[in-house]
Amino acid sequence: MNQQTSGSFFARIKDHLLHDEENANLIDSTPLALMHLGLLMVFFVPFSWFAVAVAAFLYVLRVFALTGGYHRYFSHNSYKTGRVFQFVLAFTGGMAAQLGALWWAAHHRHHHQYADTEQDIHSPVRKGFFWSHIGWLLCRKYATTELARIPDFAKYPELRFLDRFHAVPPVLLGFGLYFLGEYLGPRYPGLHTSGWQLVAWGFFFSTVLVYHATFCINSLTHMIGTRRYNTKDHSRNSLVLALVTLGEGWHNNHHRYPVSTRQGFYWWEIDVTYYILKVLEGLGVVWDIRPPPEKLYEEATLLKAQRSTFNLQRATSKGG
Ligand SMILES: [Zn+2]
Numbered sequence: 001m002n003q004q005t006s007g008s009f010f011a012r013i014k015d016h017l018l019h020d021e022e023n024a025n026l027i028d029s030t031p032l033a034l035m036h037l038g039l040l041m042v043f044f045v046p047f048s049w050f051a052v053a054v055a056a057f058l059y060v061l062r063v064f065a066l067t068g069g070y071h072r073y074f075s076h077n078s079y080k081t082g083r084v085f086q087f088v089l090a091f092t093g094g095m096a097a098q099l100g101a102l103w104w105a106a107h108h109r110h111h112h113q114y115a116d117t118e119q120d121i122h123s124p125v126r127k128g129f130f131w132s133h134i135g136w137l138l139c140r141k142y143a144t145t146e147l148a149r150i151p152d153f154a155k156y157p158e159l160r161f162l163d164r165f166h167a168v169p170p171v172l173l174g175f176g177l178y179f180l181g182e183y184l185g186p187r188y189p190g191l192h193t194s195g196w197q198l199v200a201w202g203f204f205f206s207t208v209l210v211y212h213a214t215f216c217i218n219s220l221t222h223m224i225g226t227r228r229y230n231t232k233d234h235s236r237n238s239l240v241l242a243l244v245t246l247g248e249g250w251h252n253n254h255h256r257y258p259v260s261t262r263q264g265f266y267w268w269e270i271d272v273t274y275y276i277l278k279v280l281e282g283l284g285v286v287w288d289i290r291p292p293p294e295k296l297y298e299e300a301t302l303l304k305a306q307r308s309t310f311n312l313q314r315a316t317s318k319g320g
């Protein structure tokens with residue numbers, strides 16, 4: 001197993017590269033490395049606010065497809081939708097170049113089963129930040145989809161197709177952006193855009209941001225923030241991470257009750273994915289959205305009271 005809990009950053013990378021069982025695989029790591037290299041393109045194309053807007057739109061669209069689709073729908077079945085919108089979620093999430101919905105959800109189900117134990121593939125508590133954030137994704141060992149973990153969705157041939165040909169949605173996005181920029185550039189000169197500019201910002205820049213927002217859920221949400229519920233794992237709640245990931249930062253709430261569609265349990269726990277899903281519910285696109293049950297609110301109140309009593313006792317004993 002990978003023991004990378006100490007040593008400098010570079011020592012950890014070296015240790016990771018040389019490791020026998022979970023070493024980085026050159027072929028599997030290349031797309032991720034190229035995506036980060038492609039980011040440099042933004043320095044070689046002329047700037048435009050239109051390109052920034054496209055990048056922002058594609059960030060929100062794909063983070064929603066990952067949080068509302070890959071996570072809350074495919075991994076946890078927390079609400080229902082029809083076969084067409086299910087495909088739309090899988091395809092749009094696929095444009096984030098994080099492999100297919102079946103691969104993603106099967107690994108995430110594994111995470112919930114073994115969260116922060118030795119078997120957890122990406123526990124920062126067990127294996128450190130670098131490994132949980134990106135290291136495990138560089139290994140061939142974790143590149144295959146365990147279809148047995150996700151029979152409820154693996155039965156759909158179109159989802160198996162997207163899992164197998166997972167490069168199709170991101171490649172189509174890249175070409176689509178190029179042709180959009182080439183079409184708009186000469187026709188609307190005020191936009192100051194071009195094909196390569198939209199590829200640089202909308203594809204490379206935006207996709208790398210989506211990567212790290214998603215990866216933070218595997219790494220930082222088990223490291224920083226507060227713990228409302230005494231779950232067996234180290235999951236935490238963080239407003240900053242919830243804002244960046246459209247609601248996934250309420251990770252301690254989520255580990256306490258994974259089948260709740262809503263992850264921000266209170267009005268002040270901002271959960272943009274949930275708001276979007278509520279709108280889609282109003283439109284009849286999704287249904288059977290699940291809120292957290294009442295017993296979880298009672299449990300939260302009880303735990304809060306217990307903690308304040310404990311803190312009061314500690315303060316009194318210190319003062320005395
Ligand atoms: Zn987790």
Ligand SMILES: [Zn+2]
Binds near residue numbers: 071075076108112254
């Ligand atoms: Zn989950």
